[in-house]
Amino acid sequence: MxxxxxxxxxxxxxxxxxxxxxxxxxxxxxxxxxxxxxxxxxxxxxxxxxxxxxxxxxxxxxxxxxKIDLKVAASARFIRESIETRVIKEAAATNDEFAIAKLNTIIANQKFFSQKKQFEKFFAEDEAFHQEFYQMTGRQQVWDWLQTINMQLNRFRMLRLKVEELPWDNLITEHMNILNAVKNHEPEEARRLIANHLHLMLDEEDTLIKTFPDYFTNIPTDKKQVL
CATH class of the missing domain: 1.10.10.10 (Winged helix-like DNA-binding domain superfamily/Winged helix DNA-binding domain)
Known part of the structure; x- marks a missing residue:
């Protein structure tokens, strides 16, 4: 380097x-x-x-x-959901036992880092989990492109791990459910689960704004009342 x-x-x-x-x-x-x-x-x-x-x-x-631009982060989440719901359906149509084994290992790692409260390593495994589906489907280049627009979103996601009332176990459970749908070749269920999973930013936005009121810009008007 x-x-x-x-x-x-x-x-x-x-x-x-x-x-x-x-x-x-x-x-x-x-x-x-x-x-x-x-x-x-x-x-x-x-x-x-x-x-x-x-x-x-x-x-x-x-x-x-x-500061973290919530408008940019929300746009990145929208783009990622639009793409990843298609990627996950393609992944559910494959039969890649090596990738499934790798995903199981990633989830095991997440459980370990969750117990140790090592949020940077937990986040890295979270990224690895999603990236693996792009690799399974030959979409690694798409993943690489997404990283160029995901920076504000990733800042939001990393900050989320520091909020005590937003437990990490929920993320692990959702990953396990997504993996099961892919492993069982259930594309529509996998699509539904990944869409709900990526929707978390919108569900948890109020909590992060309230916890870190000085960390954000372009806060939606309807969200400012939480401050």
């Missing part, structure tokens, strides 16, 4: 997992010191992150992590 990509990947990860919180001020000088990477790669990384609307440079003030 070249230094530009290394700097970008490291900072991006800290934004997605909310190590750098929405609205937090960051310093190029401090990033250089912490990452132990030269000024040019860090500047290139910050420029790319600014283009992706994950950081904002305000004149006479400084550089800040952008």
């Amino acid at each position: 070249n230094l530009n990509l290394q700097a970008y990947t490291t900072i991006l990860k800290k934004i997605i997992n909310t190590t750098y919180t929405p609205g937090q001020k960051i310093s190029e000088k401090e990033l250089i010191a912490k990452l132990k990477i030269g000024r040019t790669p860090v500047r290139e990384a910050l420029l790319r992150l600014r283009q992706e609307q994950l950081i904002d440079a305000i004149p006479q003030s400084g550089t800040y992590i952008t």
